[in-house]
Amino acid sequence: MEPKNKSQFNRRDFLKTGALSGLFLGTAGLASCATNGSQRSYKGRVKNIIFMVSDGMSHGTLQLADLMRRRKEGRASEWIRLYEENKLNRGLMDMTTGSSNVPDSAAAASSWGSGVRITNGSVNMMDDGTALNSVVPIFRDAGRKTGLVTTTRITHATPAGFCASVQSRGMEDEIAQQYLERQPDVLMGGGHVHFDASTRGDGRDLYTKFADTGYKIARKKADLAGIGNGFQKILGIFADHHLPYTLDHVNTPDLLENVPTLAEMTKQAIESLHASGSGFLLQVEGGRVDHAAHGMDASGLVYDQIAFDDAIEEAFKFYEAHPDETLLIITTDHGNANPGLNGVGSGYSDSVPNFDKIQTFKHTNNWVLSEFRDTVPSISQIRERIEYATGIDVSSEHADFLRRALNNERVAAYDMRNRPWATLGEIMSNYISVAFVGTAHTADYVELASAGPGSETLGPFTKNTDLFNLMLSAAGISVSEVTQV
Numbered sequence: 271m272e273p274k275n276k277s278q279f280n281r282r283d284f285l286k287t288g289a290l291s292g293l294f295l296g297t298a299g300l301a302s303c304a305t306n307g308s309q310r311s312y313k314g315r316v317k318n319i320i321f322m323v324s325d326g327m328s329h330g331t332l333q334l335a336d337l338m339r340r341r342k343e344g345r346a347s348e349w350i351r352l353y354e355e356n357k358l359n360r361g362l363m364d365m366t367t368g369s370s371n372v373p374d375s376a377a378a379a380s381s382w383g384s385g386v387r388i389t390n391g392s393v394n395m396m397d398d399g400t401a402l403n404s405v406v407p408i409f410r411d412a413g414r415k416t417g418l419v420t421t422t423r424i425t426h427a428t429p430a431g432f433c434a435s436v437q438s439r440g441m442e443d444e445i446a447q448q449y450l451e452r453q454p455d456v457l458m459g460g461g462h463v464h465f466d467a468s469t470r471g472d473g474r475d476l477y478t479k480f481a482d483t484g485y486k487i488a489r490k491k492a493d494l495a496g497i498g499n500g501f502q503k504i505l506g507i508f509a510d511h512h513l514p515y516t517l518d519h520v521n522t523p524d525l526l527e528n529v530p531t532l533a534e535m536t537k538q539a540i541e542s543l544h545a546s547g548s549g550f551l552l553q554v555e556g557g558r559v560d561h562a563a564h565g566m567d568a569s570g571l572v573y574d575q576i577a578f579d580d581a582i583e584e585a586f587k588f589y590e591a592h593p594d595e596t597l598l599i600i601t602t603d604h605g606n607a608n609p610g611l612n613g614v615g616s617g618y619s620d621s622v623p624n625f626d627k628i629q630t631f632k633h634t635n636n637w638v639l640s641e642f643r644d645t646v647p648s649i650s651q652i653r654e655r656i657e658y659a660t661g662i663d664v665s666s667e668h669a670d671f672l673r674r675a676l677n678n679e680r681v682a683a684y685d686m687r688n689r690p691w692a693t694l695g696e697i698m699s700n701y702i703s704v705a706f707v708g709t710a711h712t713a714d715y716v717e718l719a720s721a722g723p724g725s726e727t728l729g730p731f732t733k734n735t736d737l738f739n740l741m742l743s744a745a746g747i748s749v750s751e752v753t754q755v
């Protein structure tokens with residue numbers, strides 16, 4: 271049974287950053303491998319960990335995706351099906367960070383990645399510059415393969431929180447450089463601008479550097495098909511910045527052909543990592559759920575949550591084939607904008623038929639607004655564009671709210687909603703019955719689902735940093751040099 275009891279960590283990262291301080295996790299509590307029958311401990315049993323994050327998923331988002339799948343496809347969402355069939359443990363998690371009850375994604379991911387509650391905006395780094403070691407290098411040094419998959423830039427806060435350590439999440443060129451040094455075996459998402467010599471601040475060509483260290487470079491969906499069945503290090507970068515929203519993705523032929531879905535990337539990542547035979551840690555993020563929530567963009571939100579749900583299906587298939595040695599965690603890092611299907615009509619009878627209209631939408635609110643960046647459109651132009659994207663003929667009165675918002679006029683009493691995207695979100699609420707409380711992260715306790723050895727130790731209420739300790743103890747990785755505070 272792996273890993274060995276002695277510490278296997280090189281001190282390079284710590285010495286570089288002067289981070290050999292703080293409390294140490296002892297080896298005794300983490301590395302025991304009890305194997306006596308029914309008392310068999312989860313500790314050290316887990317070979318593979320799949321950690322899935324729907325970024326910024328409020329409880330309402332989970333429900334809306336499930337309702338959409340039931341109405342449109344005649345099936346529950348995968349996440350809720352697994353609840354219905356009692357295949358996942360369920361609880362709430364407190365995602366408080368070092369600076370706020372309202373987390374940002376960088377500090378939230380860091381709470382899992384390094385087990386410390388740090389200041390919002392930082393990635394595995396204390397305010398005094400102390401860098402914290404994180405799970406990707408820790409698992410790498412313990413002989414496991416590692417991977418990060420997302421629909422955002424791969425250098426974005428959530429994947430970075432499992433691997434990088436920087437003072438500010440905006441240092442994405444540096445995060446890409448740290449990926450090169452720390453060598454997560456699989457990297458897939460967007461973020462070309464942080465790897466290409468012509469757009470990086472330092473002019474370095476990271477693609478060549480990654481290729482030189484054994485990575486297969488994939489720039490479009492077809493490149494993934496060329497990757498064989500065996501273990502392969504992969505750098506898959508499929509967009510300059512974030513990958514497209516799912517609804518725009520599936521209705522734009524060029525994007526559909528060239529950009530893989532989150533489920534496709536997840537499947538590829540699991541296959542490559544598993545083929546190594548070494549066990550692995552894989553983080554999968556549905557990152558644009560968060561962006562759609564910020565934008566009060568209901569169709570963007572629901573379809574991206576469903577794309578995440580498809581990725582759960584891939585991960586759960588793997589878990590079911592390897593249940594005794596796989597820990598599966600499915601969660602979110604914070605609520606965002608708290609969407610919900612609101613009651614309208616006599617006996618609330620209009621709510622669901624209104625929501626059903628989203629089934630035939632072609633494009634997101636984000637796509638609608640992308641045309642209006644430079645000039646303020648007329649009321650009829652606004653109505654035409656919304657009708658093309660959604661099939662809904664909004665009233666002139668509603669369209670005029672958006673025209674005025676685009677003209678920088680004040681249209682909302684709540685400051686946070688006084689933005690064009692919030693105004694469009696509010697307009698659409700009249701037709702689809704999905705409304706939002708705001709445009710930002712919330713302090714809500716979040717959904718935490720899990721399966722596999724160690725998941726039984728998660729009770730109804732979990733502190734975010736406990737997942738770091740669970741991952742290490744489940745994998746039997748003894749850490750004597752991880753910086754803790």
Ligand SMILES: [Zn+2]
Nearest residue numbers: 326560564711
């Ligand atoms: Zn966010």
